[in-house]
């Protein structure tokens with residue numbers, strides 16, 4: 001089992017619904033976020049194009065944050081989900097430094113927090129909150145090891161990219177372009 | 178200077194001591210994942226759910242409110258059975274929790290009093306406040322008749338107060354959504370097809386082959402169903418054509434983006450009509466069956482070639498032709514989107530007519546992938562005595578202007594509230610509910626004068642919006658998550674019913690609108706119109722008339738039924754449109770008879786002077802009107818608006834990214850607050866863009882206060898649409914000030 005996400009940049013409108021839904025689902029304190037939107041603009045007016053992306057922890061196969069965590073709070077769960085066990089986290093912030101995606105933040109309660117792929121929902125067979133709210137239906141969540149999954153299907157049929165592949169982290173969020 | 182109605186800042190009064198909030202902001206369960214990896218169990222807490230429909234915008238998506246053990250609203254999600262949202266709310270709806278948990282909410286009734294020579298508010302009981310209002314309203318009725326009371330409304334509370342005001346006997350019920358927004362569009366389509374495109378619009382985007390957006394930025398306006406369907410259309414390979422001076426989000430997803438010179442849309446529309454007719458690629462079969470006036474139209478657009486439009490619009494003739502051909506190739510599965518906020522230049526009915534005519538030439542209304550025929554469930558009115566017949570109609574307030582206005586015109590009501598030429602004002606009192614007129618209506622001077630002249634001004638709201646500072650009485654309404662409202666039975670692709678019920682009890686001393694209207698009614702001697710103790714009686718009775726019940730709706734939230742009629746013209750049948758002749762009016766006899774152009778004519782609009790830029794305003798997906806600017810969940814995403822400015826223009830002015838500057842318009846009006854510069858290649862050189870709804874100057878809105886610029890304060894040039902009174906707001910220009918103009922003046 002290998003959980004992953006594919007996000008269609010051709011459909012995302014950058015509305016941030018995924019950000020609000022994550023906030024209310026996971027009690028992310030206001031002013032912090034586990035996911036966010038980036039906009040890249042290319043060219044000059046009027047020959048200009050943009051790409052909108054919903055970004056979050058890439059749940060990397062080769063995760064530097066897990067490697068550098070001194071207490072083992074950052075670890076892999078089933079399906080390759082990278083998680084932080086709050087009570088084991090001493091808040092040292094080494095993981096925050098090591099993440100090339102700036103996906104982690106210091107929670108005001110003293111631990112480091114980030115996207116969990118909504119494992120509490122996924123274990124019940126639901127989609128992550130962000131995926132299930134997206135009005136453009138541009139996000140696909142699933143198991144890369146299941147050849148019949150929707151995510152495998154879109155990745156077979158569409159061009160995609162990952163963010164900062166040069167960092168060598170083997171990210172598991174794929175952007176359809 | 179002292180005025181009759183000093184603006185009072187509600188904050189000064191130390192409110193909020195009256196009750197304890199349910200406090201959704203304090204979450205009790207912590208992170209639902211929390212320490213589950215430590216084996217603590219992965220059960221997230223069970224939350225109770227209640228059906229609702231969203232009130233953050235007019236789309237009214239149905240959903241579920243989740244209530245935690247502490248009585249706070251944890252989250253809101255969409256109802257899967259609702260075709261308006263398909264289980265997915267937009268960011269504003271998802272963030273609706275922030276409206277409930279807003280610490281700045283209005284908490285008790287307030288009454289204006291004079292204390293030590295100063296006007297101020299004091300907290301009042303509901304009884305005092307309602308008795309006072311009823312007393313004033315009786316006085317006004319006795320002196321000048323019930324017609325001299327007016328209602329300004331937006332949203333669900335408007336229904337309850339409209340009922341009250343009709344029972345009281347006034348015809349003057351005005352929604353800013355008419356003259357400030359969708360009115361010109363609705364009148365333009367009515368003049369052409371005999372009916373408007375409704376709300377939510379009857380656009381069949383899901384199945385379209387070609388979607389043309391001109392003055393519509395789907396994706397930045399989060400009209401949920403349309404955003405979802407545009408995404409489906411992208412998946413299905415539909416061609417999207419976007420006309421916008423700005424690379425909008427939709428433009429960035431389009432096969433064709435036409436970066437038009439602002440204010441010239443009508444020239445483009447006319448030349449598209451020209452191409453369709455003179456290249457003979459219009460839908461001849463449809464036009465001959467359903468339309469009238471084709472020959473006149475053909476003659477009318479003879480000279481409106483793409484070459485004619487080129488210098489006006491700055492769009493290349495070959496692009497105009499290519500896009501017209503795309504539309505023709507997709508016809509009739511093509512939509513020239515009617516837009517929504519259409520009050521731009523004062524010739525807006527005519528521009529929308531051109532859009533309607535294009536749809537007619539392509540045969541889109543009545544065909545799959547074009548515009549469909551809506552169907553809904555008719556909810557009977559709860560029995561009440563007949564409304565009294567007002568002595569005069571809202572048309573009187575238009576003073577012989579705006580003959581096609583088929584709703585009351587806000588700006589006429591405002592104008593009629595000011596005594597003029599030694600004559601008494603026709604309007605003496607207002608009830609304002611759910612709309613912050615200070616941000617929604619331009620013409621601030623007139624508005625101010627009117628408010629100073631009134632004998633009674635009552636404001637009903639959930640938040641201390643600017644307008645509350647001018648009221649004699651402020652009535653705190655509870656949010657949509659704490660109340661019953663009317664059944665949502667909007668007609669659309671599928672007939673549906675949706676229920677809104679309280680997920681939690683009204684917080685503080687707030688009350689639902691139905692209760693406020695009823696209590697006022699009783700005090701006005703209109704108790705017969707409110708023949709129920711609780712609104713649940715009305716809802717249950719109504720639902721039983723249409724084969725459901727309150728109990729059933731509490732369980733399911735949304736009920737869909739099957740259609741009795743086809744959404745499209747059935748092959749072999751002849752459809753009759755809702756015009757007098759049953760035919761689509763390419764040439765409008767109605768407009769001609771009223772003294773207007775029977776077919777749209779392009780006229781040039783004001784241009785910016787040297788050093789000035791056209792002020793374009795629009796939407797951001799996470800905000801609605803000015804009402805979300807204080808919502809903690811949503812301001813976290815976008816705390817203020819920024820000035821979109823082309824980097825080349827910024828270089829000319831020496832502006833850096835993130836710098837704060839002030840805006841000054843062509844009439845010398847300077848923005849109250851500075852705005853952050855956003856350098857972006859997404860905007861033309863001759864225009865700047867800001868998102869509407871920011872720049873609040875009422876301190877009690879503790880989050881929104883002073884963030885960004887309010888576009889409507891810079892809209893002092895208003896071009897009235899002579900056809901229906903729309904307030905065209907796009908003819909305003911700004912230049913930039915880098916120093917605080919307030920400080921300059923002091924120095």
Ligand code: SF4
Nearest residue numbers: 012013015016018134
């Ligand atoms: S909710 Fe969907 S469309 Fe909106 S920003 Fe997130 S991914 Fe993009």
Ligand code: SF4
Nearest residue numbers: 022115117118128130
């Ligand atoms: S998967 Fe869950 S935790 Fe991660 S960004 Fe989406 S909603 Fe937030």
Ligand code: SF4
Nearest residue numbers: 231234237238267270
């Ligand atoms: S579109 Fe968004 S704000 Fe409007 S009703 Fe739906 S969820 Fe609410």
